[in-house]
Amino acid sequence: MTSPLPPGSTLGILGGGQLGRMLSQAASRLGFNVVILDPKENSPAGRVSQGQIIAAYDDPTALSVLGQTCQAVTFEFENVPASSVQALIEGGASVSPGPGALAVAQDRVDEKTFLNGVGATTVDFAPVDGLDDLLAALQRLGSPALLKTRREGYDGKGQIWVRSAAMAADAWHAIGRRPAILEARADFRRELSVIAARGRDGAIAVYPLGENIHADGVLKTTLAPAHVDAGTQARATAIAEAILNGLDYVGVLGVELFDLGPDVDEGARLLVNEIAPRVHNTGHWTQDGCVCDQFEQHIRAIAGWPLGPTTAHFRVEMTNLLGDEVEQWSKLSGKSDARLHLYGKAEARPGRKMGHVNRVKPL
CATH class of the missing domain: 3.40.50.20 (Rossmann fold)
Incomplete structure (x- = not known):
């Protein structure tokens, strides 16, 4: 183009x-x-x-x-x-994004190897191709540690905590004895995420951080802009820029981060949990919190348009509507501070994302 x-x-x-x-x-x-x-x-x-x-x-x-x-x-x-x-x-x-970004995001070992290579720190990890690998990795990384399939798996699926070597065999069977990764436990105080975009001309736009709350492995709520200091936002921005440039990326990218608490310098210590080469659930708040939301931003990027502004003009609490929670649509639609976004799915299965609501407040 x-x-x-x-x-x-x-x-x-x-x-x-x-x-x-x-x-x-x-x-x-x-x-x-x-x-x-x-x-x-x-x-x-x-x-x-x-x-x-x-x-x-x-x-x-x-x-x-x-x-x-x-x-x-x-x-x-x-x-x-x-x-x-x-x-x-x-x-x-x-x-867009290109096949390189897709390949990195589809394999958790490749993903973490890439992230470390561009200076984005992650938890320690080890590839696991069999039970012997898992036992060796547990000895090196310690327990508890998180065993995940290398490919696929989302919203807590395809992963299990291994709390001791005695659990290793059962854990290996629980994930289907598939190629996996063992990740060291991260002692973090909260999960943050940053949504960022890179245009065809190499320009980068980064949104304010969001703070995420999960329930049963599924994102429930994002609060944005998160209450962080300027140093933490700057560190998250630098991480996102390194990833985007390292992938020669075009489009919107989601980066999930572990906040480990204050560093000796300004800002928090941040570890990258994972990346998503697409628009992201934790960026839904931008639909009602920013002039240019993550969806328009992605379209702008892939079409070669200038990137839009990312400044927040509202504080937003985004809540996923899971399963039959979507039946609250009538009550939610009557609230003056709530913007309802429904996905048009026919069947409200337990845990299925049926929509979300953005509750807006002044900054």
């Missing part, structure tokens, strides 16, 4: 879930057309877009049609097959 895409261009999104839906809505607001590729009919994103290709993510015909139809393509989740992205690129499509 040598120049910004004009309004009226068509963008493609791999994935038809809630993130794809909100990306499509942001793109429509800027005058773009959107085509979704998702194997499920009547997807949340497909229903608000110009069209949907109903096919597997690795279907060569579907990928060819998407690439030829769209002037730029992106994805809403990091577990889209890397081979699909490569096929789109080989067919001449402009795909």
Whole structure:
């Protein structure tokens, strides 16, 4: 892409879930057309877009049609097959973020190795390919330690705490005896996250930090802007910039951080937990807290437009609506300080993200 895409261009999104839906809505607001590729009919994103290709993510015909139809393509989740992205690129499509970012984010060992390489500190870790590896890693890292599958897994799935060597065999079986990573325990006081974007020209825009609260491994609430000092925000910004530049990234990136408490210098000691090469649940607060939210920012970046402002004009408490909590829509819609965002999913299964509400307050 040598120049910004004009309004009226068509963008493609791999994935038809809630993130794809909100990306499509942001793109429509800027005058773009959107085509979704998702194997499920009547997807949340497909229903608000110009069209949907109903096919597997690795279907060569579907990928060819998407690439030829769209002037730029992106994805809403990091577990889209890397081979699909490569096929789109080989067919001449402009795909952002690129395959390098996708490959790093899809393998937790590669991810942490990359992060350490650009100066973003993580917990100590060890790759695990069998029970003997797990026992050796426990001896080196100590227990308790967190065992995670190397690939896939989200919202607390595909991971288990190993509290002693006696638990190792059961833990290994619990994750399906799949290639894994063992992570040392982080003694942190809270989880923070930073949403950042990098444009095609290398410009970077970073949002204020958010503070995250989880329940049963699933994000429940983000409070933003988080109450942090200028030094902590500066450190988080520097970490995000190093990651974005190291990946030659285009688009919005989510970076989850462990706050270990005050350093000897100004600011908190921060460890990177993980990154997400896409718009992120902890950035939903920007929809009602910032002039340019994370979804518009991502569309701007992949289309080659200038990045938008990231300054917060409200303080926001974002709360996920899980399962039948979405039935609170009537009560929530009547509150003057609440902005309701529903995803249009048909079935409210326990723990399923059905929407979120942003409660706004003055800064």
